[in-house]
Amino acid sequence: MKISSFLPIILGIEGQKPKCSLDSYFDEFGSTESGDGWICKQKGKKIRCKFLCGEGRVKLFNKYFATAKCKKNGEVKINKYEISPPRDEEDKTPFCVENKCDRKSESKMIPGGFLKTKKVVDQSIVYDVKCSDGKRHKQAASCDPSTGVFEDPDSYRNLCLPNDGAFPALSRYRCDFVPGQVQVNGTIHLQETMIDGLRGVHINGTIFSSDPAFVDGDHGFHVHSSSDPSDKCAATGGHFASNPDQIHGPPIAALPDRHAGDLGNILVDAGAATIDIFDQILSLDEESPVFIGDRGIVLHAAPDDGNPDRDPASTGAAGARLACCAITKDDH
Structure with missing residues (x-):
């Protein structure tokens, strides 16, 4: 996907000269009814914009942000952007989807441990299993956010049990x-x-x-x-x-x-x-x-x-x- 499709959001309405001021121009903007959208922060002449998902929703990408800087004439120049994974006009996969994965309920099924969000991999949410004794099993569980189904729960639910199978x-x-x-x-x-x-x-x-x-x-x-x-x-x-x-x-x-x-x-x-x-x-x-x-x-x-x-x-x-x-x- 090209960042240029978002330039009207970042640069303002065509024909208006941006003032390059966080107070008057850069704030939470571009949000959808679901609460997905950009949040930009300015520090000095540098501006960083990050795409976030609304409450109860999850992003199906690991990184999506843009940086810009104020030029002397007041214009804003896109300095850098990073998108992972990329998305073009033909790819209709939404940035954010409703997250049906109930991490708290699934954590109750793990004796002596709980799930901790790790990252998104291949459009699934991947979790670490963290045990009460401090042990961590990295990327041990995954869930499809569109269905809320955890894959192969028997493979991680007993990871925090001692060798004798008893509870702490x-x-x-x-x-x-x-x-x-x-x-x-x-x-x-x-x-x-x-x-x-x-x-x-x-x-x-x-x-x-x-x-x-x-x-x-x-x-x-x-x-x-x-x-x-x-x-x-x-x-x-x-x-x-x-x-x-x-x-x-x-x-x-x-x-x-x-x-x-x-x-x-x-x-x-x-x-x-x-x-x-x-x-x-x-x-x-x-x-x-x-x-x-x-x-x-x-x-x-x-x-x-x-x-x-x-x-x-x-x-x-x-x-x-x-x-x-x-x-x-x-x-x-």
């Missing part, structure tokens, strides 16, 4: 129950893990009580915003939501059609409940917006109805807080 100790948490309205005993364990190729938090353990209020049947079970168990678990606050747009829902729903902390119900039988939950939304990664370390879990007296009417004010009608626990790192 920081990915293991515990929650020791204390009384709310009634005495409930027991500990549940939480661990970031992979099950059937899917990454999530495995919550398992047993809790028990001889109190008559711990009746057989379903009981609401949620991650709450605080780990403070005081005031008979009232201080744990409301259901943990990673975004204010989320409303209460069943655990099978995707965000924002559930609070991040909505785990549905657990089943009590003969005064005990064996908990075995695998949730793909929650995380034990401290960098994640759905990180639940240092929050609390509340056991309710009644079943969670899942909010079938999609009422934004609903919390599932699960009733009183029988007991709760604080999610803390498991150093044992």
Whole structure:
């Protein structure tokens, strides 16, 4: 592609003498409705223009910029340009496309690691896999931005696991129950893990009580915003939501059609409940917006109805807080 096709943008309207001033002439310009366009900055007599993509879009080229300088007569002279890859009039591939690659969601599928954007290669986005222990696997993953499909995920999802396949100790948490309205005993364990190729938090353990209020049947079970168990678990606050747009829902729903902390119900039988939950939304990664370390879990007296009417004010009608626990790192 020839830079001359952009000269009218950089040099101004034909017949007008450019003033060669950043304040009056060079600024963000040439933008499309999608937000793609040029941004120019001037330092002294030198001007550098860079083509950027709008929000949520990605460029299918590595470099696209131009430099210019102010001449004594006030004219602007294109000094240098670099385009990679080039594009001519017959090549209709757009500079920028909508980026459907969900890097954050895919990072949740990598135990002990995450994806870091590297560069564009052959119109695919190529990522490094960065592990929590500092190791980096360069250009290990790639995604087609037009479809959002990651190529061969099995080749990189387990790169950050130790040789024994276990998760780092920081990915293991515990929650020791204390009384709310009634005495409930027991500990549940939480661990970031992979099950059937899917990454999530495995919550398992047993809790028990001889109190008559711990009746057989379903009981609401949620991650709450605080780990403070005081005031008979009232201080744990409301259901943990990673975004204010989320409303209460069943655990099978995707965000924002559930609070991040909505785990549905657990089943009590003969005064005990064996908990075995695998949730793909929650995380034990401290960098994640759905990180639940240092929050609390509340056991309710009644079943969670899942909010079938999609009422934004609903919390599932699960009733009183029988007991709760604080999610803390498991150093044992």
